[in-house]
Amino acid sequence: MSATIYKHEFFSRLKSVLVWSVSLMLLVLFFFSIFQSFADQAALLNEMMAQFPPALLEAFGITKTDLSSVLGYFSFLLVFVQLCLAIQAGNYGFGLVSIEETELTADFLLTKPVSRLQIITSKLLVAFSCLLLTDLAVTASTFIAIALLSGGRPYDTGTLGLLLVSMLILQLFFLSVGMVISLLVHRVRSVTPYSLALGFGAYILAAFSGIFGDVKLEYITPFKQIDAAYIVLHNAYDMPLLLVNLAVTVVALLASYALYLRRDIPTAS
Amino acid sequence: MNIFLHELKANLKSLIIWGVIMVVFVVIGAAKFSAYAGNPEMLSILDAFPKAMLEALSMIAFNLTTVTGFFGIMFVYFALMGAIAAAMWGSGIISKEERDKTVEFSLVLPVSRTRVITAKALAGLVNCIAFVLVTWAVSLVVVQPYAPDAAFYSFLRMEMAALFIIELIYLAVGLLLGCAMQRYKLSGATAVGIILVTYFLSIVVSLDSKLDFLKYFTPFKYFDASQFFRMGHFDLVYLLLSAAIIVLSLVVAYLSYNRRDLYI
Numbered sequence: 063m064s065a066t067i068y069k070h071e072f073f074s075r076l077k078s079v080l081v082w083s084v085s086l087m088l089l090v091l092f093f094f095s096i097f098q099s100f101a102d103q104a105a106l107l108n109e110m111m112a113q114f115p116p117a118l119l120e121a122f123g124i125t126k127t128d129l130s131s132v133l134g135y136f137s138f139l140l141v142f143v144q145l146c147l148a149i150q151a152g153n154y155g156f157g158l159v160s161i162e163e164t165e166l167t168a169d170f171l172l173t174k175p176v177s178r179l180q181i182i183t184s185k186l187l188v189a190f191s192c193l194l195l196t197d198l199a200v201t202a203s204t205f206i207a208i209a210l211l212s213g214g215r216p217y218d219t220g221t222l223g224l225l226l227v228s229m230l231i232l233q234l235f236f237l238s239v240g241m242v243i244s245l246l247v248h249r250v251r252s253v254t255p256y257s258l259a260l261g262f263g264a265y266i267l268a269a270f271s272g273i274f275g276d277v278k279l280e281y282i283t284p285f286k287q288i289d290a291a292y293i294v295l296h297n298a299y300d301m302p303l304l305l306v307n308l309a310v311t312v313v314a315l316l317a318s319y320a321l322y323l324r325r326d327i328p329t330a331s
Numbered sequence: 332m333n334i335f336l337h338e339l340k341a342n343l344k345s346l347i348i349w350g351v352i353m354v355v356f357v358v359i360g361a362a363k364f365s366a367y368a369g370n371p372e373m374l375s376i377l378d379a380f381p382k383a384m385l386e387a388l389s390m391i392a393f394n395l396t397t398v399t400g401f402f403g404i405m406f407v408y409f410a411l412m413g414a415i416a417a418a419m420w421g422s423g424i425i426s427k428e429e430r431d432k433t434v435e436f437s438l439v440l441p442v443s444r445t446r447v448i449t450a451k452a453l454a455g456l457v458n459c460i461a462f463v464l465v466t467w468a469v470s471l472v473v474v475q476p477y478a479p480d481a482a483f484y485s486f487l488r489m490e491m492a493a494l495f496i497i498e499l500i501y502l503a504v505g506l507l508l509g510c511a512m513q514r515y516k517l518s519g520a521t522a523v524g525i526i527l528v529t530y531f532l533s534i535v536v537s538l539d540s541k542l543d544f545l546k547y548f549t550p551f552k553y554f555d556a557s558q559f560f561r562m563g564h565f566d567l568v569y570l571l572l573s574a575a576i577i578v579l580s581l582v583v584a585y586l587s588y589n590r591r592d593l594y595i
Contacts (some may be wrong), residue, residue, distance in 0.1 A: 251427065254522070258526075262411070298352060
């Protein structure tokens, strides 16, 4: 870990963190501003849903998320927050190492008296801090939104905590998977198409499975592994899937280290 | 012509990847649909959903147990993926020259900047056409087991036309970003922002009727599958709005690129 690299990287990312944080805070506040009028309609839905046999609903993948409750509604909007967080984390992951190579500064960095291990560790810590800052911003805006705009409906703080922590798990997944992909492909020319494809790909798989019944394929998407609706319903994570998710993250992280330490870094010539 | 061919070749890999994604997506969707086809219990569940909820999931007005209904639902995802692909092509095809430090090379060629953009825009257009054709072709293949009627084919034709127009909008906006943004890194990031904001808007609009006016700001709402399914034609207002966005973006793109201080 090198303080110089950390400081330099952190300030170069700061603007991006601010833009993402502010946009996400606005997103949460905006969604909650229409919560009250939406909740009344959703209450009607719950009555109707009660008429159907639960087994049938489950077979068609219709979750029993109560959209008239604070947490149910939050889990509905959290999916969109997660999509943004996934793209942001993907951006940082894909760019972590590759950006030095596209900007032809990778060899310059290697002439410095720091080991590759220090370089990648410092950069990872920066990305992690940035994601954590964004998380804190979302958390803050969530509490503000619930306090101001939920009309005093009760909710379970513990479950809300689980939901908020799940954001960090999701971010780490996209950060490490993005990084390992960027090290596996020959050359990442531009970061955005990759992170968009990864983020939206995972999102569409998950969203699609919500509408159409029961196909196990969607368990490969992190949006389902840490499904907000499931967390609200059971007040807990879906343990086996969470472990799969964490295992992928750890493996991707270790593989990135191994790949980067042995990587043939292109020079500016 | 040379630039056009060069760009086609340079974007071929991206086009193939997107083509494969669309094929896989439609095939997975069709596999899921097979569980639905002609299932009346499912229909009664959907009927019980409140309007706002269905609209948020864009499931209103569709009978999911028929191929037409199924493709009505799929359209949102087609549009989303088409928009991402087109916006990335549009902004990338211009800004990559600056990123890869090749822009000075294209400037020493005996062609004007206007011709460079025209060639690049046409290459992007060909990509979008290919994207729609692939989606169309694979859709036609997967519906064969269900022997759809003529109404389905005309609906699918409209869907593909709508997909194409949405792609054109995002391609034009992408080109504008690539041409007008001083810093090449910003153009991609802004494109992402525009996609996310317009997509979220399209969802938020249906949650609350007070927010109805916002639908003019998101191209995803210009072509609502359930609406043109019911009416049988596109809404003229939105067609004009789409044309205006496309023309305006292109005009500003040409003007700004011709006068811009390129990053070398």
